[in-house]
Amino acid sequence: MFRWERSIPLRGSAAALCNNLSVLQLPARNLTHFGVVHGPSAQLLSTAPEGVPLAQRQLHAKEGAGVSPPLITQVHWCVLPFRVLLVLTSHRGIQMYESDGSTMVYWHALDSGDATPVQAVFARGIAASGHFICVGTWSGRVLVFDIPAKGPNIVLSEELAGHQTPITDIATEPAQGQDCVADMVTADDSGLLCVWRSGPEFTLLTRIPGFGVPCPSVQLWQGICAAGYGNGQVHLYEATTGNLHVQINAHARAISALDLAPEAAPSLGHLGWLLSAAEDTFVHIWKLSRSPESSYIEVEHCHGECVSDTQVCGARFCDSSGSSFAVTGYDLAEIRRFSSV
Amino acid sequence: MSVRTLPLLFLNLGGEMLYILDQRLRAQNIPGDKARRVLNDIISTMFNRKFMEELFKPQELYSKKALRTIYERLAHASIMKLNQASMDKLYDLMTMAFKYQVLLCPRPKDVLLVTFNHLDTIKGFIRDSPTILQQVDETFRQLIEIYGGLSAGEFQLIRQTLLIFFQDLHIRMFNNKGEEVKRIEFKHGGNYVRAPKEGSFELYGDRVLKLGTNMYSANRPVETHMSGSSKNVASWAQESIAPNPLAKEELNFLARLMGGMEIKQPSGPEPGFRLNLFTSDEEEEQAALTRPEELSYEVINIQATQDQQRSEELARIMGEFEITEQPSLSTSKGDDLLAMMDEL
Numbered sequence: 001m002f003r004w005e006r007s008i009p010l011r012g013s014a015a016a017l018c019n020n021l022s023v024l025q026l027p028a029r030n031l032t033h034f035g036v037v038h039g040p041s042a043q044l045l046s047t048a049p050e051g052v053p054l055a056q057r058q059l060h061a062k063e064g065a066g067v068s069p070p071l072i073t074q075v076h077w078c079v080l081p082f083r084v085l086l087v088l089t090s091h092r093g094i095q096m097y098e099s100d101g102s103t104m105v106y107w108h109a110l111d112s113g114d115a116t117p118v119q120a121v122f123a124r125g126i127a128a129s130g131h132f133i134c135v136g137t138w139s140g141r142v143l144v145f146d147i148p149a150k151g152p153n154i155v156l157s158e159e160l161a162g163h164q165t166p167i168t169d170i171a172t173e174p175a176q177g178q179d180c181v182a183d184m185v186t187a188d189d190s191g192l193l194c195v196w197r198s199g200p201e202f203t204l205l206t207r208i209p210g211f212g213v214p215c216p217s218v219q220l221w222q223g224i225c226a227a228g229y230g231n232g233q234v235h236l237y238e239a240t241t242g243n244l245h246v247q248i249n250a251h252a253r254a255i256s257a258l259d260l261a262p263e264a265a266p267s268l269g270h271l272g273w274l275l276s277a278a279e280d281t282f283v284h285i286w287k288l289s290r291s292p293e294s295s296y297i298e299v300e301h302c303h304g305e306c307v308s309d310t311q312v313c314g315a316r317f318c319d320s321s322g323s324s325f326a327v328t329g330y331d332l333a334e335i336r337r338f339s340s341v
Numbered sequence: 342m343s344v345r346t347l348p349l350l351f352l353n354l355g356g357e358m359l360y361i362l363d364q365r366l367r368a369q370n371i372p373g374d375k376a377r378r379v380l381n382d383i384i385s386t387m388f389n390r391k392f393m394e395e396l397f398k399p400q401e402l403y404s405k406k407a408l409r410t411i412y413e414r415l416a417h418a419s420i421m422k423l424n425q426a427s428m429d430k431l432y433d434l435m436t437m438a439f440k441y442q443v444l445l446c447p448r449p450k451d452v453l454l455v456t457f458n459h460l461d462t463i464k465g466f467i468r469d470s471p472t473i474l475q476q477v478d479e480t481f482r483q484l485i486e487i488y489g490g491l492s493a494g495e496f497q498l499i500r501q502t503l504l505i506f507f508q509d510l511h512i513r514m515f516n517n518k519g520e521e522v523k524r525i526e527f528k529h530g531g532n533y534v535r536a537p538k539e540g541s542f543e544l545y546g547d548r549v550l551k552l553g554t555n556m557y558s559a560n561r562p563v564e565t566h567m568s569g570s571s572k573n574v575a576s577w578a579q580e581s582i583a584p585n586p587l588a589k590e591e592l593n594f595l596a597r598l599m600g601g602m603e604i605k606q607p608s609g610p611e612p613g614f615r616l617n618l619f620t621s622d623e624e625e626e627q628a629a630l631t632r633p634e635e636l637s638y639e640v641i642n643i644q645a646t647q648d649q650q651r652s653e654e655l656a657r658i659m660g661e662f663e664i665t666e667q668p669s670l671s672t673s674k675g676d677d678l679l680a681m682m683d684e685l
Binding site for chain 2: 012013015016017039068071091117118119120122165166168188189190212213214216230252253254311330331
């Protein structure tokens with residue numbers, strides 16, 4: 001169903017983090033951008049169709065007080081209504097750049113004030129919601145930044161309290177517009193999920209408790225929240241109520257990334273494809289649909305790819321129709337691409 | 342990343358070092374009493390109370406080169422000597438073994454079981470020395486106290502911190518038939534084996550996990566030799582050649598940590614001996630020749646570890662220096678610094 005295509009070489013290998021691959025598609029210019037964290041630096045690549053590498057750039061975490069070079073935790077493109085920003089989170093703070101990484105437009109230093117000496121201080125978890133960018137932190141607080149249509153006048157507008165342990169990932173509904181539904185979910189190291197409604201002020205709608213394992217990766221679309229856990233399971237919840245619909249024993253080790261292709265193989269009741277990747281070297285693609293009679297969510301396994309001898313740390317569809325996906329692995333100095341046949 | 346990683350890193354690498362030294366001492370037919378003395382001296386230095394106190398303080402990880410300096414000092418804590426080539430090989434073997442163990446852990450918390458496996462075997466090496474045994478048990482209890490209650494999320498962060506430390510280290514090892522013995526291998530599609538039950542996190546117990554047990558022990562002789570090409574020289578060396586803006590911080594770290602190391606001077610007429618990590622002297626000489634220039638440095642004995650007051654002086658004096666590049670011992674700048682220390 002998918003076959004391994006030409007890989008894109010990286011200057012530095014991927015770090016053993018979760019969600020360690022971000023993809024930005026620019027169909028108008030026939031370009032795809034990839035972002036991977038190496039450690040103290042992040043690598044941005046742009047490629048033409050068929051994965052032909054064109055340009056690349058390295059970004060570093062801004063130095064601050066401390067005894068060793070700060071490590072980057074995540075790099076992610078945020079698509080807002082009028083602009084695209086690249087956000088980089090590290091152990092010092094949050095850096096925001098123009099989408100090609102050429103200019104830094106905003107820097108927010110983390111406040112480590114009430115951290116005990118044994119707590120690691122860092123930012124992690126990045127998502128765009130309308131004209132806001134939300135970023136998670138080590139304390140569980142989620143910072144909400146108000147982004148103007150252009151220029152560097154970015155303002156921290158709110159700090160959301162809901163979590164007590166470090167944030168792992170944040171997801172938002174791809175199609176904004178309905179304003180009485182849940183449109184953001186945040187996840188943390190204890191496995192707790194918080195579901196929010198965005199707005200000038202964000203409102204906490206519901207909490208979905210964890211069960212003793214971290215939730216490193218989360219996705220949200222069409223009112224469904226998909227959560228990948230440290231025990232290899234993927235759960236699908238109804239976002240507004242928190243009801244568990246489906247539990248998939250998807251992987252033998254901790255999940256490291258989830259992604260969506262909402263427009264894959266459209267048909268009646270079809271919700272698209274969900275991609276799950278884990279430290280067990282596997283990437284699985286699941287077909288999700290809603291049964292018209294019962295409106296229960298149904299899952300079917302479409303494809304499994306074994307990336308041999310590789311602890312997968314990032315995986316993304318390269319387009320919303322799911323015609324190809326890309327994978328990064330710990331110590332692997334390339335991005336592996338797979339295209340449908 | 343996690344500020345609780347250093348004790349686990351240090352103890353597991355130390356455990357691997359002892360396994361390798363034990364195997365080499367047997368392979369080189371070093372008399373039993375001398376071999377036991379070497380292991381006792383090293384273990385006793387490793388688990389020294391003051392040293393452990395420094396180690397367990399919450400702190401970030403330092404560079405591979407800084408850590409190698411500590412192990413070099415440890416390996417020379419007794420009557421045994423190692424040439425640079427053998428020390429390089431020892432460090433490569435230690436780091437690759439532990440990296441492999443971290444990668445293969447089924448659950449992030451299993452890295453604690455790996456640590457306990459190492460400590461269990463270390464206790465076996467010194468079972469006839471009650472004072473050292475007590476030191477090791479004390480460290481064991483501290484580990485249980487600090488790590489026993491950490492959440493899965495915290496262990497995942499520790500695991501990621503360890504993997505970032507080991508990123509890009511690839512040293513393949515072969516047995517004497519040229520077949521690959523060590524390779525990171527994961528289970529392939531379709532057939533899954535049920536997860537084993539969780540091991541014991543108590544002071545004594547069945548760890549279940551085999552990672553961290555002695556793979557060099559007598560009933561499984563594994564001759565390892567390094568693949569000969571020069572590009573397999575540890576990449577930690579490459580990283581250390583670039584000027585390090587944090588060199589001053591690293592010197593402070595080393596001074597603090599080594600200040601806590603109490604090295605017993607070999608007493609009496611007992612002659613020292615040299616341990617060879619290779620199968621013959623000629624091989625060791627050959628390896629020394631292919632060692633890159635940048636790694637060679639003169640060994641200058643600084644008596645910084647014996648006198649508590651002097652080591653504090655040393656740390657204070659080093660704190661007053663602005664070191665803007667990796668101190669290279671062949672330039673006059675390095676000589677001045679060391680000359681001043683010699684005058685203490």
